[in-house]
Amino acid sequence: MRLHRNLCFAVIDGILEVFNDGNYADKVIQSLLKRDKRWGSRDRGFVAETTYDIVRWKRLYAEIAEVKEPFSRDDAWRLFAVWATLKGIKLPDWKYFEGTPTRKIKGRFDEASKTRKIKESIPDWIDELGVKELGESLWSKELSKQNEQADVILRTNILKTTKKDLQLKLQSEEIETIEIEGYPLALKLVERANVFKTEAFKMGWFEVQDASSQLVAEYLDVQPGMKVVDACAGAGGKTLHLSALMQNKGSLIAMDIYESKLKKLKIRARRNGAHNIDLRVIESTKPIKKLKAKADRLLIDAPCSGLGVLRRNPDSKWKLEPEFLDKIRGTQQHILQDYSKMLKPGGKMVYATCSVLPSENQEQVATFLTSEAGQNFKLLKDKSILAHKSSYDGFYMALLEKTIS
Structure with missing residues (x-):
């Protein structure tokens, strides 16, 4: 070279x-x-x-x-x-x-x-934390995998096309992709390319979304016609996936504390042809209270350390501070206890993070279930994804159900 x-x-x-x-x-x-x-x-x-x-x-x-x-x-x-x-x-x-x-x-x-x-x-304190929470062997393998360059993964927008048609369209634009077993809507690029310049992207046929992230919306088990709330929507990758799974039918409320992120979601939703999304900025407790016991399904994709996605954001390990991690754990529990009130009896909720630390994942769910706010909930199943085992981002997701008293 x-x-x-x-x-x-x-x-x-x-x-x-x-x-x-x-x-x-x-x-x-x-x-x-x-x-x-x-x-x-x-x-x-x-x-x-x-x-x-x-x-x-x-x-x-x-x-x-x-x-x-x-x-x-x-x-x-x-x-x-x-x-x-x-x-x-x-x-x-x-x-x-x-x-x-x-x-x-x-x-x-x-x-x-x-x-x-x-x-x-890696900074000393993150290395020590990883060993403490995952053990020496597991952490070493995960850390090594997190230092590899991430693949470019696409999620087919089934509101507009099929995976096969998307693959053929991209092929006509000289971008080769392969299917990934176990990920129904995913296509992986054979070689890195600027997919945002393709006609397929401009037509809203796909979104760039890691394979692990694509499992979260599937985990929520949404159906067309439901009232679904994505409580920490951000720029809306999972919101758009939920809309597609709902076949644009029913009500999908995307909430976030940052209006700027929701504005990006609005643009993406228009390109995706996702018409059942209602955007709401969380500026006070009012939007949460208005939806008390109204949602059939609730997604809490909580803010976290991001230690499962270091392959994509390598600079974040240099920006993280121990104090931030302590604070974010408190925020996660507060969000779980507060936002869970939006779920109706018999409804289901997913708590998810892009972290591999049990203190942000399993331990948060366990704390919630023993709290007053979580007393009517039960854990149906959970899934912990490590990058060195899946070859994709590190993620955690837990499916909980609000019991009918």
Whole structure:
């Protein structure tokens, strides 16, 4: 591979924005890719994947490069040199790479790889937490898998097409996909591509959604004509899936505390042809009280640490703080106890997170069931998905039923 200056400069700028300015990697990369309209798909792929790679392996690369945050521009070039050397890419004769100890880099890598938290590039406290909650062996396997690049998975929008027709349409646009056993609406891209530019996307034939995430709406067991509430809808990936499963029949109420996210959902719903969605911003307790005992089905896709989706958001492990985790556990329990009041007797509810920690998952459900708010609920089943076992995102989902007293 031959390195090109303008692409490398973009990566260096991106690294500094993520690490020194605290900006989110996905937003930084979106901005970088708009720099030069002449860049082709390979150029754009290099910028995005290299930036994500260096963000993912920050601790390991910084250890090898012997640099510390905040990174200077020279430090960023040293991180880049480590990345290139470990990838087997010959460094060009540029001033930024003068004196790069190529042989030493490989030796330092071997030494650093003896310690898991450095090898897998994770903060000490998250490593200790993972061991405490999952055990040494399970956590090591999960951490290793979370450092692999995630596949691009599509969910067929059955309001507009079938999986087979979507596959053929994408094939006509030179995008090859394969089916995934056990995931009825999923297609996996054979090679990474910008699917958002396809005619199939503009027609609303699919959404990009990880395979594990696609299981959540299915778990809720919705039927056409029901009154369904998605209480933490966000930008609405699971809301749109629920609408499709309901065949656009019945009432689907998408709620969130962020109006900006619901506005994105409105745009996506229009493209998807999902017409049974009613958007409601949670600005006070009123929207919850108005729906007391009204919902046949309730989805609580709770805010969480995101430790099941580090493959997609590698910068989040550097932004997480122990205090946030303590706070979010309190928020999860509050949401469970408060929002569950919207469910009618005989109704079913799913509590879900994209975390692999039992303290955010099974333990939250157990606490809820022993509380006053959860006394009329029973756990029907739950499912814990680990990335190293499924090859997809880490997720948890629990199906509960409100008993008829």
